[in-house]
Amino acid sequence: MSLSRGAYASSGVDIDLKSIFISSLVRELKYRRSVNGPVIATGHFTAAVTFGKHLLTLSTDGVGSKLLIARKMNKWDTVGIDCVAMNVNDTICIGAEPIALVDYVATPSLEPEMGAELGRGLNRGARAANVTVVGGEVAVLGHMMNELDLSASCLGFLERRKVITGRSIKAGDEIIGVASSGLHSNGFTLVRMILSEKSIPLDEKFQSGKSLGNVLLTPTTIYVRPVLRCISHGGITGMANITGGGMRNILRLNEKVLFSITDLPRPQRIFAFLSENGGIPDSEMFQTFNMGIGFVIVARKGHGDEAVRCLRKHRLKADIIGQVEKGHGVALQEYGIHYDRY
């Protein structure tokens, strides 16, 4: 649930209105089971309920308007990867292992060849995340939709005593940034507004012979296997999936410390391209897009290097990008940006 503001509002996603809508809805949700109660609910990256000595996690997310790029490119075999990624990357944020996923396709009409392409992407995502797609639903909603929407929900689990919520994060902890593959699946309403205003075609050659459309469709990185492997070594105090809301997402881990980011790697070219063409200031770029960092891991002082080594061994680009200090918020020191609420 992104809370970025500014140009994004003018692109059609009014984030203030969205947070009001969500609060109004969530405020009504008073009923709680007396057993298997929620220990982590709305606000973190995944919800979790107790189940004996385990926690079970349940999360849901969709591909969003990246699907409109898939439509224009008539390429449907990667959005399934994004769909799995959005869910499993949330699941692992508390240290949980994804087990099973159900997909939900809502579509104005049925194009059978799309079914196979969507399935192929879901399957590639499932393999990468070690999760089984156990079921799903296809809803044909001719009068309600103009374009196919793809979302999913993911079940995960972990031992209760191993949960990592971010609450124990303290000054001195080290902040690790793990590279994204590009835009992942957020900010596409703004992307489309920029491309439309500047009349930039998707078949424009962008880099390494790839068209802009294909660069935009680059599947979201799935962090599951390396992250679960590396956190098993211990010393990890928090994890954040950098989705809508960008770097603001880190605030969901702990509001009583300052996440001081001092060494951001240079974002991929696509981000500068969007910023320049859209005239989007850094403060908005960093709260709308992942800017090259798709996942953030916080480690106890002295554990950062080991985690970085482990992540790199699993072929992820990872670096220590800052440290936790006394204070509040997320500070991007090189950019003079300070976010103080999610």
Add this chain to the structure above:
Amino acid sequence: MSLSRGAYASSGVDIDLKSIFISSLVRELKYRRSVNGPVIATGHFTAAVTFGKHLLTLSTDGVGSKLLIARKMNKWDTVGIDCVAMNVNDTICIGAEPIALVDYVATPSLEPEMGAELGRGLNRGARAANVTVVGGEVAVLGHMMNELDLSASCLGFLERRKVITGRSIKAGDEIIGVASSGLHSNGFTLVRMILSEKSIPLDEKFQSGKSLGNVLLTPTTIYVRPVLRCISHGGITGMANITGGGMRNILRLNEKVLFSITDLPRPQRIFAFLSENGGIPDSEMFQTFNMGIGFVIVARKGHGDEAVRCLRKHRLKADIIGQVEKGHGVALQEYGIHYDRY
């Protein structure tokens, strides 16, 4: 996943095309986790994976085009009940108890007052089903949608040894029909086609001073508490949630027996109203709508009466409506209808 044909196809939901789409998608889903593998996957009412001595279930479903009636009535506080109901009534079909639910709202724009109304319905559904709504997602998809879509996914559990799949159903078993509250949340594309063709307004008085629109919006019955209570007495061999596909849904329990339905109660007036105004034959009515029976329970010979008594004690209308015989399919004897595939 309804498989009704005929008039329903002309209303915009081509069920043959839908089954091709689904098969194309599912065929690609080859990846399976080596642990926590699925024991029940696509085809039954809910998917389930192993988790120690338990099974965990995961299912997903939405309210569908019933939402277009909510829009016309500008009444959004009951569709949340439908949304919970569609999911939890699937969950209990294998004997599982729903624990947690996440909702997914995809909307073209944000109307904050709708957030509260949707939440109110979800909360009422959660209370009825004894499930916690632990999280959710709101996706603002301006260019993709014309109308808000509401769906959810539900996590449930049961002891592995207690699973009820329908596989042990055999000739002699008794078939119990449990009353629906009306249309529940299926067949609304056809409903809307009929109303539109006959120019029938939703504010037309229908019965007991209630408008047609309000009768159509009657929330789906939530069967969780009574059904879980009553199956704990034993003797239950299968359960079917009667949704899209109507009585054909029973075929999902067991394809090697004949479900012989001999004593159907008279369906609520709304069904005759739709059948008459749409000129819809019985064979199509029974495979599109629940026709008054929202849930079917199969019990071992001699256990039916006890189950009926138990369900009635919990204020559900329930009756023995037939029995299992040698053969194949679902036969509605009074109507001369025989369905032989789902």
